[in-house]
Every structure is written in C-alpha cells, then in structure tokens.
Amino acid sequence: xxxxxxxxxxxxxxxxxxxxxxxxxxxxxxxxxxxxxxxxxxxxxxxxxxxxxxxxxxxxxxxxxxxxxxxxxxxxxxxxxxxxxxxxxxxxxxxxxxxxxxxxxxxxxxxxxxxxxxxxxxxxxxxxxxxxxxx
Numbered sequence: 731x732x733x734x735x736x737x738x739x740x741x742x743x744x745x746x747x748x749x750x751x752x753x754x755x756x757x758x759x760x761x762x763x764x765x766x767x768x769x770x771x772x773x774x775x776x777x778x779x780x781x782x783x784x785x786x787x788x789x790x791x792x793x794x795x796x797x798x799x800x801x802x803x804x805x806x807x808x809x810x811x812x813x814x815x816x817x818x819x820x821x822x823x824x825x826x827x828x829x830x831x832x833x834x835x836x837x838x839x840x841x842x843x844x845x846x847x848x849x850x851x852x853x854x855x856x857x858x859x860x861x862x863x864x865x
Contacts, residue, residue: 738829739764745830749837749847757851764830765858771823773865777856780817780831783810788849791842804840811835827855 736742740760748757768777787810791803811832818828834851838844 736829736833737825738833739767739826740830742833745833745851746837748851749834749844752847754850757847758854761851761854762858764827764855765860765864766862768827768855768859769862769864772827772859774856774860776817776821776824777827777859777864780810780814780827781852781856783813784849784852788845791845793842800840800842803845804838807835807838807845830855 738745740748740763744756744760747753748760783806787803787806790806791800795803814824814828814832818825831848831852834848838848
C-alpha cells in the first residue's frame with residue numbers, strides 16, 4: 731500500500747510504532763482519537779464483523795503452539811486483508827479503519843507478541859468508538 735493510498739485514522743508511522751514497539755501510551759492515545767473519529771462514521775456491527783474474525787484467530791493462537799499451528803494462524807490473519815479490502819470497497823466509510831488494520835497486519839510478521847499488540851489496538855479502537863457514541 732503506497733502512502734497516497736493510505737487513508738487510515740491513525741498515522742502510518744504510529745501504527746508501525748504501536749505494533750513493532752512496546753508503546754502502550756501511544757496505543758491508547760491513537761485508539762482514542764481513532765475511536766472518536768470512527769464513532770460518527772461506522773456502526774458497531776461494521777467493526778465487530780472484522781473484530782470477530784480477529785478474536786477467533788486469537789483464541790486459536792495461544793502463547794505456545796506448534797510451528798504448524800502458528801503458520802495456520804498467520805495464514806488466517808493474512809486472509810483478513812482481502813476481507814478488509816472487500817468491506818472497504820463495499821462501504822467506503824470502512825476504509826480508514828481497514829487501512830489501519832491492513833498496515834498493522836503487515837507489521838505482525840508472524841510474531842505472536844506483535845499480534846497481541848494488534849488485538850489490543852483493535853480492542854481499544856472499538857472501546858473508544860463505543861465511548862464516543864458509535865452505534
């Protein structure tokens with residue numbers, strides 16, 4: 731995804747820093763702003779459709795799994811990218827969130843600790859979306 735195409739609600743460099751680093755304060759600040767912005771654009775069900783798939787991957791990817799199971803989870807995670815693209819094409823209001831999630835998935839690189847940061851970021855965005863009145 732080139733810089734011109736990225737329309738995420740969190741700046742590109744901050745998404746990378748949140749997923750690849752260990753910056754919980756940055757995660758919370760950016761999720762707060764993203765949730766506030768998305769509250770007026772997306773319904774909770776539009777976000778939960780994607781979040782449900784992420785939760786399923788999380789439940790199947792405990793801290794200690796075989797390499798084969800880990801590869802299967804990474805595969806499931808990567809297959810979220812076309813689903814995000816489809817939802818964003820179908821409903822353009824989804825694109826700002828889809829871009830953030832797509833970029834975040836690229837940063838995970840098969841590392842469970844990064845996947846956990848991705849889940850935390852997504853959970854926080856959803857929580858702030860609700861806080862700011864997302865329906």
